[in-house]
Structure formats: C-alpha cells, structure tokens
Amino acid sequence: MHFITALLGVYRAEIGLLILACMFVAFVRERYSPTVIAVVGACAYGIFGMLNEKAMFSVFSNSAPLTVGAMFVLSGALVRTGVIGRVADLIMTRAERHPRIALAEVALGALLLSAFLNNTPVVVLLIPIMFKLAQATGYPVKKLLIPMNVIAVLGGCLTLVGTSTNLVVAGIAAEQGMDRFGIFDISLYGAAGAAAGIVALLCLSFLLPSDPPSIAGEDGGAVQDYLTELVVPQDSDDIGREIGALGLFGRSVQLLGLKRGGDIRRQELDAEELRSGDHLIVRADGAAIMTLRESGRFELGVAADSRTSAQDGTVVEAMIAPSHPSIGERLMDIPFLHALRVRIIGIHRARHLPGPDLAETRVRGADRLLVAGGDDAMRALRDNPHLIGVDISRTRAFRPRKAWIAIAAMAGAVLLSAFDVVGIGLAAVIAVGLILVTRCIDPEEAWGAIDGDTLILIFAMLAVGLALEQAGSVALMVGWITPLMQVAPVWTLVFIVYFASLILSELLSNNAVAALLTPITIALAHQLGVDPRPLVIALMIGASACFATPIGYQTNALVYAAGDYRFADFVRIGVPINIVVGLAVCSALVLLG
Incomplete structure (x- = not known):
C-alpha cells in the first residue's frame, strides 16, 4: 500500500x-x-486520488454545459411552436417555383440558422x-446532403452559441482567467472559414457521389406520415x-383528394368550394394531425358512430399485429372501431x-394507427x-400562436449577449424561463x-481536464512541447493548435x-508568453469543423445514414475541405487576430 502511495506521489x-x-x-x-468512457475516466482519476470530491463536483458550477442545455430547450421551443416547420414549408413552396x-x-x-440553433x-x-x-x-441527392451538412457545421462556427463545443471552450477559458468571450467574438474568423468552405464545395462538387441511395422513399426515412x-x-x-384558400397545405399537410358522396377527385381541387360533409383526404405528419385535432376546425378520421369526436379523450398509437383477424379487410370494418x-x-x-x-x-400487419377515445x-x-x-x-400539436414568443426569446438571448448586457448563459436561462411560463413548450x-x-x-x-491539471499532467505536456515551440515562429502556433x-x-x-485541449493550450500560451485568445479560437473552430469522417461531427452521422453514403465518400470530399477551411481560419487569425 505504501509502495502504491509512493508511486502515485512520484509519478502522479x-x-x-x-x-x-x-x-x-x-x-x-x-x-x-464516449459518455461511458468519459465517466469511467473521471472515476479513475478520483480512485487514484488525482481528483478529490470537492474538485469533481466543482465542474457542475461551470456555466458552459448549462448554457448548452438552455440552447437545446430554446431550439425545442422553436420546433414545438411550429416555427421550424413553417420555415420548411416556405422553402418547399419556393422550391416548386424556382428550385x-x-x-x-x-x-x-x-448557415444562419446554425449560427444560433443547435x-x-x-x-x-x-x-x-x-x-x-x-x-x-x-440533382442527385448525394450531391446535396453532404454540402448541406458542411454548411450547417460552418454556420455553427459563426457565433459562440452555434455549437456546444464553442461554449465548452469559452467556459473553460473563463475559468482559466481569460476575458469572457462575446457571442460574436469568433464571427470574423468563422466567416472566413465558411466562405472558404463554400467555395471549396462549389469547386470540389465533382468528388461527391451521384448514385442514388438504396433507401426507399423520398426523405431518407426521416418523416413518419399518416x-x-x-x-x-x-x-x-x-x-x-x-x-x-384554406391555408392548410404545405410540407406537413399535403392534399391528396376530395371525397364527396361516393366519388373521390384527385385533380384541380384548389378552386373547388367546400360543402358540408366533404372529406379532404390528406397526408400529414403526426404533429400536424395533432395540431388539426386541437384546432377543432375539422373532424378527423373515421368512426362507426358519427357522434364520436376526435377531440374527445386522448390519442394513442397502436400497431396492427400480424395475427389480427382483419388483415386484408377494410379499416372501416376493423372490430374495435x-x-x-x-x-x-x-x-x-412504412415506405x-x-x-x-x-x-x-x-x-x-405492422400498420400504425392513431386512435382517439376516452379512458375506458x-x-x-x-x-x-x-x-x-x-x-x-x-406526438404533440404545434402551438403556432406562441411562435412569436419563442422567436422573441431566442432573439432576446442573442441580443442581450451581443450587446454585453448579460452573459449568454444567463440570457439563455432567462429565455428558457420566458418560454416555460408562457407555455411555448411544456416542462x-x-x-x-x-x-x-x-x-x-x-x-x-x-x-478529466481538471484532474490532469491537478495531477501536473498538463504542466508535464506543456514542458515537453514548449522547447519545440520556442524554435518555431509564433504564427505557426495557431496552425498547430x-x-x-x-x-x-x-x-x-x-x-x-x-475540454482536454483548452487548459493545455492556455498553459502553453502562457509558457511561451503569447496571447492565448487566437489559439483558443483556433481550438474552438478546429474541434467543430470536421468533415472527413462520419464520426467527425454528430450531424455527419445523420447524413451518412440518410444518404446511404460510403465512409470513403466523406474522406474524399472532407479532407480537402478540412484543409481549405483550416488554412482560411488560421490565416484570418494570424492576420487579424
């Protein structure tokens, strides 16, 4: 036991x-x-005495994760109030005329949405x-998905709230004694990277695959329509x-036909005047159906008793079992109805x-039903x-009447931080309180x-970062690196980081x-006697603008699956974009930082 204690003391x-x-x-x-590995790693430092109880729990006072959580909630409020869906509808309406x-x-x-939303x-x-x-x-969809993802990630590098990584780095930097980052302090350098990345996408688009994805459907399986x-x-x-003129139809609700009496019409319906008892046959996602149900403007679906209303009771989801006796029969004849x-x-x-x-x-079999009814x-x-x-x-209904509150809350948080009235963390928490008390989103x-x-x-x-600092590991690494850096020009530090x-x-x-590199970078800057701020900004953007692998950034994995890409597709287009964006950001930091 004494030997282990001595070993920990000497080689801590x-x-x-x-x-x-x-x-x-x-x-x-x-x-x-990664979460399991990180938690186990933090526990290992605690077991070996490199991180005491007080230090371990002190990380929960860091504002960065709480700010990240608040931004998640604000993004969720924009989805819940239908703002995001409305924007999508406008885009698709525009695309029909000028694709x-x-x-x-x-x-x-x-680019702009990602600067302020997750x-x-x-x-x-x-x-x-x-x-x-x-x-x-x-255009082949594979030539669109990766560029869209690249642009969204580059947009996240435009502001401090664009990615959780930026907030983590800024939070650690503040704890290390650096001046607080403003919401737009990195915008100039992020804009340089975004401009270079977009030009690179246009020039290198021939590297993108053009074969169709093997996934059936037109949306990559991202939407569940009813x-x-x-x-x-x-x-x-x-x-x-x-x-x-009803103003109902868009991306979320698509008109398929008009049933009047026993006839169904599919064509030239826009100018048709509605009559009592008409049935509009539509394709809609779950949120749109729940929104229409709450509005009471129409009666939804079918029932054996016309007095049974879709607005009564609750809504459940149910899947038809392969053993169901009504397989092959009309839905109207299903016994429970x-x-x-x-x-x-x-x-x-499905599909x-x-x-x-x-x-x-x-x-x-496997059909999914939405059924409204009372508790019994x-x-x-x-x-x-x-x-x-x-x-x-x-699935919940949208709350479109509260959309302006969600937009105002997000905009207010950004503006309060931008004009340095309060920090982004406090501004985001205040905005969360506003959207909760106004019921833009339920708790x-x-x-x-x-x-x-x-x-x-x-x-x-x-x-883990705090444990490395307390154990002397950060100082040890800085001691190894410093002699190498002392002979290199100062401007190369930005590129290296x-x-x-x-x-x-x-x-x-x-x-x-x-979280690992921020304290090391700051300690290295102090050791070399240079301003750590450009190095920290380089770390922020470098840790986010990763396009060469499907696991380089969380959204990379989303388009990797949706577009049925190969791993090599990301490497082929991602490596040159990584280099171009990196050179642009680092050059801007050296020349303007």
Missing part, C-alpha cells in the same frame, strides 16, 4: 497521462459510448427538404371557401402511403391481443429536448477534445 503526472491514453484507446475502439434559387436560399438559411435539429429538418429539392432540381381525412362540419366557417367509442385519425405504413382513402384502406376505450385497446405497443401518443418536453448524453459527456470531460484539434476531433468526441 505520468499516471494521469497513462489514464488519458487508455481513454483515447477506448474512444477509438468504440466498444463503449435552383431555392438551393442557394436553403444554403444561406442553414446543428442537429437544423440538419434533421433539412434532410427531407434536400430529398425533395433533389427531385425538383434533378393518411387521414378532414371532415367539414355542418356549421363550419369554411363552407363555401375554395380549398386552395364498432365495439368501442373511438375514432381512427390516421394510419401509417408506402395506404389508400385510396382512410375507410377503404386494406389493413396490413383506451384500456380496452391495451387489452386487445391483436394490437401491439398501445401507448399514449408522444417535460423542454427537459426532453435536452441531449443528456451530451451534457454528461461535457461534465465528465471537464472533470487548429489542426491538432481537428485531427483528434475526427476520431473522438468534439466536446471531449475541447
């Missing part, structure tokens, strides 16, 4: 680096998730749009209005939209052996919008790399 810094090396190997091997101009507008929109929801939103734009323009019907009530204010007071308000079928209308749809009916559905996974639908949805895995990873890596963080981030978690 070296043992700290050994633990770090083991973590690096575990990150690369990917046997466990090529729409591509440029989408690129600009992705990249992940932006890319998730844009994936189905890029599939539709590919159809409208005739077939439903909107029934015009007898006392509806819409009676006599032209269908095209006649035995219970329920209303089927939508049916989803295919059923039809010709809701009532006449032939039931298949819901209990009966859960007891039905021919229905699988009956549970309350997690459970707000907390669900937070990526807990990301926050735990950040906290754990902050603990940038490309070191870039290479590591292509293999490891961006936030993990940021």
Whole structure:
C-alpha cells in the first residue's frame, strides 16, 4: 500500500497521462459510448486520488454545459411552436417555383440558422427538404446532403452559441482567467472559414457521389406520415371557401383528394368550394394531425358512430399485429372501431402511403394507427391481443400562436449577449424561463429536448481536464512541447493548435477534445508568453469543423445514414475541405487576430 502511495506521489503526472491514453484507446475502439468512457475516466482519476470530491463536483458550477442545455430547450421551443416547420414549408413552396434559387436560399438559411440553433435539429429538418429539392432540381441527392451538412457545421462556427463545443471552450477559458468571450467574438474568423468552405464545395462538387441511395422513399426515412381525412362540419366557417384558400397545405399537410358522396377527385381541387360533409383526404405528419385535432376546425378520421369526436379523450398509437383477424379487410370494418367509442385519425405504413382513402384502406400487419377515445376505450385497446405497443401518443400539436414568443426569446438571448448586457448563459436561462411560463413548450418536453448524453459527456470531460491539471499532467505536456515551440515562429502556433484539434476531433468526441485541449493550450500560451485568445479560437473552430469522417461531427452521422453514403465518400470530399477551411481560419487569425 505504501509502495502504491509512493508511486502515485512520484509519478502522479505520468499516471494521469497513462489514464488519458487508455481513454483515447477506448474512444477509438468504440466498444463503449464516449459518455461511458468519459465517466469511467473521471472515476479513475478520483480512485487514484488525482481528483478529490470537492474538485469533481466543482465542474457542475461551470456555466458552459448549462448554457448548452438552455440552447437545446430554446431550439425545442422553436420546433414545438411550429416555427421550424413553417420555415420548411416556405422553402418547399419556393422550391416548386424556382428550385435552383431555392438551393442557394436553403444554403444561406442553414448557415444562419446554425449560427444560433443547435446543428442537429437544423440538419434533421433539412434532410427531407434536400430529398425533395433533389427531385425538383434533378440533382442527385448525394450531391446535396453532404454540402448541406458542411454548411450547417460552418454556420455553427459563426457565433459562440452555434455549437456546444464553442461554449465548452469559452467556459473553460473563463475559468482559466481569460476575458469572457462575446457571442460574436469568433464571427470574423468563422466567416472566413465558411466562405472558404463554400467555395471549396462549389469547386470540389465533382468528388461527391451521384448514385442514388438504396433507401426507399423520398426523405431518407426521416418523416413518419399518416393518411387521414378532414371532415367539414355542418356549421363550419369554411363552407363555401375554395380549398386552395384554406391555408392548410404545405410540407406537413399535403392534399391528396376530395371525397364527396361516393366519388373521390384527385385533380384541380384548389378552386373547388367546400360543402358540408366533404372529406379532404390528406397526408400529414403526426404533429400536424395533432395540431388539426386541437384546432377543432375539422373532424378527423373515421368512426362507426358519427357522434364520436376526435377531440374527445386522448390519442394513442397502436400497431396492427400480424395475427389480427382483419388483415386484408377494410379499416372501416376493423372490430374495435364498432365495439368501442373511438375514432381512427390516421394510419401509417412504412415506405408506402395506404389508400385510396382512410375507410377503404386494406389493413396490413405492422400498420400504425392513431386512435382517439376516452379512458375506458383506451384500456380496452391495451387489452386487445391483436394490437401491439398501445401507448399514449408522444406526438404533440404545434402551438403556432406562441411562435412569436419563442422567436422573441431566442432573439432576446442573442441580443442581450451581443450587446454585453448579460452573459449568454444567463440570457439563455432567462429565455428558457420566458418560454416555460408562457407555455411555448411544456416542462417535460423542454427537459426532453435536452441531449443528456451530451451534457454528461461535457461534465465528465471537464472533470478529466481538471484532474490532469491537478495531477501536473498538463504542466508535464506543456514542458515537453514548449522547447519545440520556442524554435518555431509564433504564427505557426495557431496552425498547430487548429489542426491538432481537428485531427483528434475526427476520431473522438468534439466536446471531449475541447475540454482536454483548452487548459493545455492556455498553459502553453502562457509558457511561451503569447496571447492565448487566437489559439483558443483556433481550438474552438478546429474541434467543430470536421468533415472527413462520419464520426467527425454528430450531424455527419445523420447524413451518412440518410444518404446511404460510403465512409470513403466523406474522406474524399472532407479532407480537402478540412484543409481549405483550416488554412482560411488560421490565416484570418494570424492576420487579424
């Protein structure tokens, strides 16, 4: 025991680096998730006495992860109030008229949105749009998805709140005694990288694959659409209005036909005037269906008893079991529809939209139903052996009337920080309080919008970085590197820090790399007697602008799956873009920093 204690006392810094090396190997091997590795690594430092209890829990006072969590909630509020969906509708309407101009507008929109919103929801939103734009323009979708992702990531490098990595680095830098970063302090250098990256994309587009993805469908599997019907009530204010003037249809709700009496019309419906009892056959995503249900403007779906309303009770999701006796029969004849007071308000079928209308749809195994009804009916559905996974639908209606509040809250947080009234962390928390008290988003949805895995990873890596500093490992590494740096020109430090963080981030978690390298970079700058600020900015952007592997950035993995790319596709286009963006950012830092 005394020998181990003595060993830890003499070789404390070296043992700290050994633990770090083991973590690096575990990150690369990917046997466990990065979060698990980071937590276990932090525990290892605690076990070996390099991180005491007080120091370990001190990382929870760091404002960076809390700011990241607040930005997740604000992004979730924009989704919940329908702002993001409305923007998508406008893009698709524009694309129908001027598809090529729409591509440029989408690129600009992705760049600007990603500067203030988390990249992940932006890319998730844009994936189905890029599939539709590919159809409208005739461009192969594989030539659109990677560029869209690159632009979104570069947009995140334009402001301090654009990525969680920026906030992590800024938070650690503030703890190390550096002046606080403003929201636009990195914008000039990020803009240089974004401009260079976009030019590189235009020049190197021939390196992108053009073969179609093997995934069926037109959206990469990102959207779950339902077939439903909107029934015009007898006392509806819409009676006599032209269908095209209803303002209902866009990306989320698509008109497929008009059922009047026993006839279904599919063509030239915009000028048709609505009558009482008309059925509008539509394709809509789950959120749009729930929004239409809450509005009460139409009756939704089909029911055996016309007095059963879709607005009554709750909505559950249920999957048709392969053993269901109604397989092959009309949905209108499914037994529970006649035995219970329920209303089927939508049916989803993987990779295919059923039809010709809701009532006449032939039931298949694995069809998913949205069913509205009272508590007794819901209990009966859960007891039905021919229905699988009956549970309350997690899809929520949009709250469009509160959209202006969500926009104002996000804009207010940005402006308060930009004019240095308060820090971005406090501004974001105040904005979260505003959207919660005005019910732009419910508390459970707000907390669900937070990526807990990301926050735990950040906290754990902050603990690892603190342990390396307390163990003397940071000082040891700086001592090794300093003699090499002393003979190099000062301007090369920016390039070294940038490309070191870039290479590591292509293999490891961006936030993990940021948390590890920030204290080392600052200590190195102090040791060499140079301003650490340009080096820290180089680290911020270098740890995010990673395009050469599908695991280099979290959104890379999204388009990798959606576009059915090969690993080599990312390497082929990503390596030259990494180099071009890196040279542009570092040159701007050297010349202007």
